[in-house]
Amino acid sequence: MAERGSDQAIGRPLPESAARQRDPQPARAPGRSRSAKHRRRKRGRGRGGRAAESPRRSGRRVTVLLLLSLSVVAALGVLAFQPGWLGGGDAEPLADSSLADGGSDQPEPRVDPDAADGEWRRLPDAPLAARTEQAAVWAGDRLLLWGGAFDDGFERRTFLADGAALDAGNAWSGLPEAPLSARTGHAAVWTGSELLIWGGEGSAGFFADGAAYDPATGTWRSLPEAPLSPRAGIAAVWTGDALLLVGGRDNGGPLSDGAAFDPASRTWRTLPPLPETLERAGELRGVEAGDAAVFWSPGQGGLALSEIARFDPATDAWAALPNPSDGESGIPLVAWDGQELLALLANYDGTGARLMALSPGAQDWQERGATPTFDDPWEASAAWTDEALLVALGDAAPSAVRYEPASDLWTRLPEAPLGEGWHRDAVWTGEQLLILEGASAAEPGAPLSGAAWRFTAR
Numbered sequence: 001m002a003e004r005g006s007d008q009a010i011g012r013p014l015p016e017s018a019a020r021q022r023d024p025q026p027a028r029a030p031g032r033s034r035s036a037k038h039r040r041r042k043r044g045r046g047r048g049g050r051a052a053e054s055p056r057r058s059g060r061r062v063t064v065l066l067l068l069s070l071s072v073v074a075a076l077g078v079l080a081f082q083p084g085w086l087g088g089g090d091a092e093p094l095a096d097s098s099l100a101d102g103g104s105d106q107p108e109p110r111v112d113p114d115a116a117d118g119e120w121r122r123l124p125d126a127p128l129a130a131r132t133e134q135a136a137v138w139a140g141d142r143l144l145l146w147g148g149a150f151d152d153g154f155e156r157r158t159f160l161a162d163g164a165a166l167d168a169g170n171a172w173s174g175l176p177e178a179p180l181s182a183r184t185g186h187a188a189v190w191t192g193s194e195l196l197i198w199g200g201e202g203s204a205g206f207f208a209d210g211a212a213y214d215p216a217t218g219t220w221r222s223l224p225e226a227p228l229s230p231r232a233g234i235a236a237v238w239t240g241d242a243l244l245l246v247g248g249r250d251n252g253g254p255l256s257d258g259a260a261f262d263p264a265s266r267t268w269r270t271l272p273p274l275p276e277t278l279e280r281a282g283e284l285r286g287v288e289a290g291d292a293a294v295f296w297s298p299g300q301g302g303l304a305l306s307e308i309a310r311f312d313p314a315t316d317a318w319a320a321l322p323n324p325s326d327g328e329s330g331i332p333l334v335a336w337d338g339q340e341l342l343a344l345l346a347n348y349d350g351t352g353a354r355l356m357a358l359s360p361g362a363q364d365w366q367e368r369g370a371t372p373t374f375d376d377p378w379e380a381s382a383a384w385t386d387e388a389l390l391v392a393l394g395d396a397a398p399s400a401v402r403y404e405p406a407s408d409l410w411t412r413l414p415e416a417p418l419g420e421g422w423h424r425d426a427v428w429t430g431e432q433l434l435i436l437e438g439a440s441a442a443e444p445g446a447p448l449s450g451a452a453w454r455f456t457a458r
Contacts, residue, residue, distance in 0.1 A: 117455065117456045118413070118453055118454050118455040118456045119453070119454060119456070120413075120414065120416050120417055120451050120452070120453050121170075121451065121452050121453075121454070122417045122449070122450075122451050123166070123170055123434070123449060123450040123451055123452055124170060124171070124172060125172075125447035125448065125449050126145070126164050126166070126172050126447055126448040126449070126450075127164050127172050127173075127174050127447075128145065128160075128162060128163070128164050128447065128448045129150060129160065129445055129446070129447065129448065130150060130437070130445075130446045130447065130448045130449070131148035131149060131150050131160055131448060132148060132149060132150070132151065132184075133147075133148050133149055133184040133185060134146060134147050134148030134160070134184070134425075135147055135148075135163075135186060135188030135195070135197055136188075136425040136427055136436060137188055137189065137190040137195060137427070138190065138427050138428065138429050138430075138434075139165075139190050139195065139215055140190075140192070141167065141168055142165045142166060142167045142168065142215065143165065143166040143427060143429070143434060144163065144165050144175070144190070144195050144213070144215065145163050145164050145165070145166075145436075145448075146162075146163030146175060146178065146188070146195070146197060146213070147159075147160055147161060147162075147163065147180075147182065147183050147184060147186055147197070147200065148160050148184050149184040157184075159181075159182035159183055159184060159202040159203055160182050160184075161177075161178065161180060161181060161182035161183070162174070162175070162177075163175035163178065163213075164448075165215065166434075168429070168431075170452065175213065175218075176218055176219070176220065177220075178197075178211055178213065178220050179211050179220055179221075179222050180197065180207075180209065180210075180211050181202050181204065181207065182202050182203070183200035183201060183202040183207055183232075184200060184201065184202070184232070185199070185200045185201050185232030185233050185234075186198060186199050186200030186207070186232070186234075187199055187200075187210075187234040187235075187236035187243075187245055188236065189236050189237070189238040189243055190238065191238060191243070191263055193214065193216070194212040194213060194214050194263065195212065195213040195215070196210065196211075196212050196223070196238075196243050196261070196263065197210055197211055197212075197213075198210030198223065198226065198234070198236075198243070198245060198261075199228075199230070199231050199232060199234050199245070199248065200232050201232035205230065205251075206230035206231050206232055206250050206251070207230050207232075208225075208226060208228060208229060208230040208231070209222070209223070209225075210222070210223035210226070210261075211223055212263065223261065223266075224266055224267070224268065225268075226245075226259055226261065226268050227259050227268050227269075227270050228245065228248075228257065228258075228259050229250065229255070230250060231248035231249060231250050231255055232248060232249060232250075233247075233248050233249045233283060234246065234247060234248035235247050235248075235284040235285050235286035235295050236286060237286040237287065237288050237293040237295075238288065239260075239288065239293060239313045241262065241264070242260045242261060242262050242263075242313060243260065243261040243263070244258065244259075244260050244271070244286065244293055244311065244313070245258055245259050245260070245261070246258035246271065246274065246278075246284055246286060246295050246311075247274075247278075247283070247284035247295070248284075249283065254282045254283060254284075256273075256274050256278065256279040257270070257271070257273075257274070258270075258271035258274065259271055260313070271311070271316070272316060272317065272318065274309070274318065275307075275309045275318050275320060277307040277309065277320070277323075278295060278297065278307050278309050282297055282299075283297060283298065284296065284297055285297075285298060285334070287334050287335060287336055288336060289310070289336040289341060290336060290338075290360075291312070291314065292310050292311060292312050292313070293310070293311045293313065294308065294309070294310050294311075294321070294334060294336070294341060295308070295309055295310075295311065296308035296309070296331055296334050296343075297331075298330050298331050298332055298378075299325065299330035299331065299348075306323065306325040306329070306330045306331045307323060308321045308323060308324070308331065308334070308343075309321055321341075321358070322358070322362075322363060322364055322365060324343045324345060324356040324358070324365040325345060326345075328347060329345045329346055329347050329348070329352060329354070330345070330346060330347075330348060330378075331343050331344070331345055332344055332345075332346055332377045332378050332380060333377070333380060333381075333382050333391065335382055335384055335389050336384070337384065337389065337405045338386070339359070339360075339405075340357045340358060340359050340360075340405065341357065341358040342355060342356070342357055342368075342389060342403075342405065343355070343356045343357075343358070343365065344356075344371075344374075344377060344380075344382075344391075346374065346377040346378065353371045353372070353373065353374045353377055354367055354371050355367070355368040355371045355403065356368065357405070368405075368408055369408045371410070372401060372410050372412070374391075374393060374401075376393065379393075379424075380392060380393055381424060381425055381426040382426060383426045383427055383428035383433065384428065385428050385433075387404065387406070388402050388403060388404045388405075389402070389403040389405070390402055390426060390428060390433050391403070391426070392424045392425075392426035392433075392435050393424075399412065399413055399414065399415045399416055400412075400413045400416070400426065400433060400435065400453065401413065413453055416435055416451045416453070417451050418435065418437045418449070418450070418451050419437060424436060424437065431454065432452045432453060432454040432455075433452065433453040433454075434450060434451075434452050435450055435451050435452075435453075436448065436449075436450040437449045437450055437451075
């Protein structure tokens with residue numbers, strides 16, 4: 001795996017164990033939970049009241065009313081001058097941290113008012129219908145999209161089998177037909193030369209096949225048969241020379257095995273059994289972390305535990321990691337900043353966002369400075385820029401936030417020129433952040449659209 005930061009291992013080795021049976025859990029509906037997609041924080045509403053009239057003489061009554069009026073005017077004046085971004089391309093000072101107890105004594109997030117200077121540009125419409133849960137990877141000089149589904153909001157889904165490429169000049173072109181059926185929930189990674197796709201689900205059920213697309217030649221090739229059963233929702237990580245596939249789900253519930261594919265030799269191998277914590281955790285996600293891969297369970301909606309573990313491809317071994325969750329919150333996002341793991345925690349109702357960091361060799365996670373309020377952290381997606389974490393927000397107004405670990409600073413980008421939607425993909429190209437609009441923001445048959453944010457030099 002390409003070296004990106006400290007080469008010190010994170011975690012401690014687990015004892016070798018025999019394969020474990022997956023826990024029986026209720027089958028999940030295709031795709032991600034709609035209840036999770038549409039969670040909203042409950043916004044409180046202040047209560048008004050009318051002061052009781054004093055029975056004393058008229059002069060004192062007038063004085064009291066006058067003082068109350070002046071107090072109200074003063075309070076409104078204070079609120080009117082609270083900081084906020086004033087439009088244009090300036091960064092927005094972020095609101096107080098929305099922590100679990102909702103206390104007002106929490107420190108405000110540190111904000112660099114100039115960090116998000118830049119501008120949004122609407123992307124041209126893609127030669128694809130609006131969709132969600134498609135493969136979306138940056139391939140060095142272009143964005144590659146394939147597959148996905150359109151959900152009409154009534155649990156009727158249309159699975160798709162087409163794709164397109166967006167080049168660095170923001171021009172679209174279609175991809176040739178793939179040797180795969182229409183699907184969503186498939187794994188997708190960029191190897192440096194090919195887009196690898198495996199698994200997923202469609203109208204015929206779950207799949208256990210895959211294909212590789214080479215943009216240099218514009219051709220597809222089928223992958224050899226994998227030692228995995230048909231499934232969707234697989235956690236996928238590219239190690240630098242192999243595709244790791246872990247977990248997933250079928251009609252029987254979550255799955256707890258994994259495999260690795262080497263494109264050079266076109267061979268598969270079975271991964272060792274997952275740690276017991278991940279085995280019982282349910283849905284898994286994965287991220288490259290220096291010389292290893294980290295897999296975790298978000299624990300979304302309280303349906304399963306939040307768990308996290310590290311896999312070392314060099315030794316083919318799993319290692320335990322301390323759990324950043326306190327049992328009352330899940331883990332929507334995990335990222336690697338080249339030096340540390342960053343984990344965004346949130347309560348299951350979407351409130352109480354906290355950012356935690358784990359250094360190599362450390363036994364405990366450390367909470368970073370106050371974290372801003374996220375409208376829906378469970379529907380957020382993230383991209384790493386080599387110096388900052390960019391998080392595309394979920395069900396709220398289309399925008400993103402930026403976090404710089406070196407300075408512990410958060411900034412909010414201005415609202416993107418997109419409609420409301422869920423499952424927005426965030427892709428960093430090396431120069432700009434691309435956000436693709438979720439299908440819920442479009443009418444059936446409407447073209448896929450998006451926006452690009454480019455930072456200006458500071």
